[in-house]
Amino acid sequence: MLMVMNQNIDPSQATPPVEQSPTGVDRVGPRPLERPAVDPTAAAAFGRPAGVAGAFSPAAAGRAAFGELPSAPPTPEALVSAFGRPRGETAVLQRPPGSRAPDGEQEDALWSPEPDPWRDPAAGAVIGPPAVDEPEAEKKAEVTGAGTQLSLTDVLFGRRVKPLALGVLGLVALVIGAAGGLVGWFLARGGDSLTSDVTLATVEPAKERPAGSVADIAQRVRPAVVSIEVKIQQGGGTGSGVMIDAAGYIVTNWHVVTLEGRADQSAKITTVFTDGRRVDAKLVGTDAKTDLAVIKVDVPDATVLQFGNSDELQVGDSVLAIGSPLGLTDTVTQGIVSALHRPVVAGGDNGEAPITYDAIQTDAAVNQGNSGGPLVDSTGALVGINSAIRSSAGNTGSVGLGFAIPSNDAKRIAEAIIRDGQVKHADLGANVKSVSAETAEGAQVVNVTDNGAAAKAGIVEGDVIRKVGDRLVRNAAELTVAVRQHQPGQSVPVVLARQGRELTIQVTLGSD
Structure with missing residues (x-):
């Protein structure tokens, strides 16, 4: 079952009418021309001037619409007499290459391979200084009249200088003066070194001497x-x-x-x-x-x-x-x-x-x-x-x-x-000599003093004393030192060697 849906059709999009050609063949006619409305503002800006109906071209608009085009004014008589040809003269100033002079001689061309801007017409234009300098009087007059000088009141009161610029100028001058003063002070202090050609070694500041040094x-x-x-x-x-x-x-x-x-x-x-x-x-x-x-x-x-x-x-x-x-x-x-x-x-x-x-x-x-x-x-x-x-x-x-x-x-x-007023030392009462052997090393008794400390303790000739108190005895000098470490009358143990045996004898020291 076919269903037909109705829809609205824009008349502008309707099918163009069919026309019949003279030959009897049906053909489609032109589509209707639609022109959008012109905005009045745009028409005022871009439309034709008032009274002009056609194009701006004189050919289209006709010369009557614009009138005759103006031509260049006639050349002044002074220029014609200065730069024009003499009356009745048709010769040109420059002859082409290869042409003959009136006398029949061949002349060189006015141009050459060298880039001479005055001779070669193909050379580029060169802009140079004027041919004639200005008079000195005119120069001085022009420089003198360039402007007027400012008076002291103009500068101080700012009639032609802004106060801010004047303050900045003073600050800059102050900074420059201070910098110059500092430089001068340093140069004055280092004057001696500046006038000497020696090199001074650097030194450290004085050091502290700590306690105990x-x-x-x-x-x-x-x-x-x-x-x-x-x-x-x-x-x-x-x-x-x-x-x-x-x-x-x-x-x-x-x-x-x-x-x-x-x-x-x-x-x-x-x-x-x-x-x-x-x-x-x-x-x-x-x-x-x-x-x-x-x-x-x-x-x-x-x-x-x-x-x-x-x-x-x-x-x-x-x-x-x-x-x-x-x-x-x-x-x-x-x-x-x-x-x-x-x-x-x-x-x-x-x-x-x-x-x-x-x-x-x-x-x-x-x-x-x-x-x-x-x-x-x-x-x-x-x-x-x-x-x-x-x-x-x-x-x-x-x-x-x-x-x-x-x-x-x-x-x-x-x-x-x-x-x-005097000193008393402890005394053993024996004369000794230093000995060193495999069996004994110390101070060997050479003799003993009668009624001396050694004799009373039973020390006899030939004994080798090896220790007095806590002090080892390895020679005769050490025996003297060991005995003098004690006081007279003090009892000390004495270790000695006798016939291969070691003995300890208690000795009461005497006085020298």
Whole structure:
């Protein structure tokens, strides 16, 4: 079943009417022309002018609509006479190439391969300066009349300059002046370097010297160290000393104040302090067996060096030696403790008892003249009295082997000298010699003193003493040192070897 749906048909889209041609053939006629409505605004802007019905072209509109086109005005008579051809002349100024001159001679062409803009008509135009300069008078007049100059009131009050621009100008001038002043100041300060052709090495600011440094210790200790001068009729000598008491007591070496036993009561002793003061001293007492002596001076506000505990020293501890080596006063040298409990034996000439003490060995530079001076630790405390050096044959200078009397021994002996004027040492009452064998090593008894401590304890000739108290004995010097560590009348155990057997005998020490 077919269904027909009705729809509205636009008349403009209807099928064009059918026309019949003269030949009798039906054909479709033209479609109806539809023109949209013209907007009045667009027509006013783009429409034909009033009174014009056709196109703008004169051919279409006709000359009558626009009139005759205007032609160029006639050439002025002056230009015609200046640039035109003479009347009746038909010749041109330029002849083509190859043409003959009136006289029949061939002329070169007015143009050439070189780019001459005045001869080659194909050359490009060149713009150059005017052929004739302007007169100087006209130039000056033109420059002079370019503008007027501003007066001071115009600039200051801003009639022709803006106030903001004037302020900026002042600020710029101020900044430039300040910069110039700074540059001048730096140049003035560095004037010396600018006028010198040397190069200065850079240096660091002064460094702080912390407490405990070598400089700090030396500064605190040096005022308590003196240089000692001894003069006798036969000569004299120098050494060092250290102030140990505010009453003016100075401890030094026996060999310094007695010139190794040659001094007498007429000897003059002078002390020289680090500040240059020279003060006479008197001898209080000496101990030849330990190479110690005490002198006394009368000075106010003396700097005193404190005693340290020499038993607490260890090998490797830092120490300073201060004194007057080779006459060079107020000299400080630095080193370490090289060894402890090093027995030192010196002197013993002319029948006198040898000097023997239990020394502190140090590598601090010690020379002749350091004798009697202090050896101090890293706290500035007195731990030793410099006394001797050991050097090779023919060399009397320092080779890094210096010896000092321990401060504990020096304090005990100095107190005894000040208190009693003399020193008493413990004595075993036996003469010994050093021995070293596979069976025994120590101090062998050569003989014993009648009614001495050794004889009373039963020690006989030939016994080898190997230990006194807690101190090992490996030679004769160590036996003397070990015995003097005790007080007279003190009972100590003595270990000895006798006929291949080891014995321990209790000995009550005597006094020398």
